[in-house]
Amino acid sequence: MEESIEHYWENTYNITQFGHLPDLPDDGPVALIDGDSLLYYEMNKPTLEEAINGLNDRIIDILGRCKTARFAGFLTIGKCFRYDVAKQMPYKHNRKGGSKPIIFYALKEYIQQTWKFKYVKGLEADDLVCSYKTGNSILCSPDKDVIYQSKGKHYNYGKAEWVTINKSKSEYFLWKQMLMGDPGDGVPGIPKIGPKTAEKILENIEPTDMPTVVLKNYIEKFGLLKGITIFEETFNLLYILQSAEDVLQSTGIELEKLEIFNVNNLNNLDDDKS
Secondary structure, X not given: OHHHHHHHOOOOOOHHHOOOOOOOOOOOOEEEXXXXXXXXXXOOOOOHHHHHHHHHHHXXXXXXXXXXXXXXXXXXXXXXXXXXXXXXXXXXXXXXXXOOOHHHHHHHHHHHHOOOOEOOOXXXXXXXXXXXXXXXXXXXXXXXXXXXXXXXXXXXXXXXXXXXXXXXXXXXXXXXXXXXXXXXXOEOOOOOOOHHHHHHHHOOOOHHHHHHHHHHHHHHHHOHHHHHHHHHHHHHHHOOOXXXXXXXXXXXXXXXXXXXXXXXXXXXXXXXXX
16 A cells, blocks of 8 residues: 555655635634545545545645635544444444555545645544534535534535524534434434424423433333433534533543744745644
C-alpha cells in the first residue's frame, strides 16, 4: 500500500494550481469543516490531479459561502470510542468493507498536509466540529447528525443549503433517533419503531420530558434492567459530543486549543492560531 501511495504522491500540489481563490475576509466566522465526505466525493475521479482539483474547489466553495477565510478542518481516522461502547452489535456493522481507491489515501494525506485538516484518535470528525463550535463559527457538514443535533446556523455542503436548528429541534431529533435508531451507523433503536411511530410517540411531548418517555419505551420493550442498559448504550452511540467537557467525560480525551487557519496565507496556513 505504501508504494502505491508514493506512486500517486510524486508531485507536490499547491492550492493555487486549481481554480480561483476568491477574496475572502480575514475577520469572518470560523468554518468548522467535517472533511470525511470530501474524500469520498472525490476518490473516484480518474486522476489524482482531478481529485485534488475537485477537493480544493469544494473547500474554497465552502469558505466562499461562509464568507470567511478562516477555517479548521477535521477527519475521522481509525476507530472511534463508539466501537467500544457498542455491545448489542458492532458499531457500523452494516457498512460494506473492502478497499478504497488508492486516490482516497492520497487525498487523505493531501488534505492534512496542504489544508491542515486534523484528527484526534478515538473521536469522529462529527464530534470534533461540534465540540469546537462557538458563537463565531459555522458547522460545515453533509451529515444529518452534525447538522440536526447542534444548535445554530449550519452549512450542508452536500446539498448546498443552510439549516438553522434551535434547542427544541436538536433535542427532538436526538430523541426521535433514540426511538428508531440510525440504520446508517448500524444502531438499532427499539425494534419495530420507525420514523412515523417515533413521531407519534413524541407528539405533543415537551423536550424536557422526552428522555423519560423514550426510556419508558425501552423498559416496556426490553424489561427494566436490560431496557436501562440498552437505552444508555444507544444514547452513547447516537449522541454527538457537543463540547470539550462532553469529550472529556465520555472518552477521557482532553481536546487541545482550536487551531484556526487562514486560506489567504496559502503557504503559511499555520500562522493564524486562536
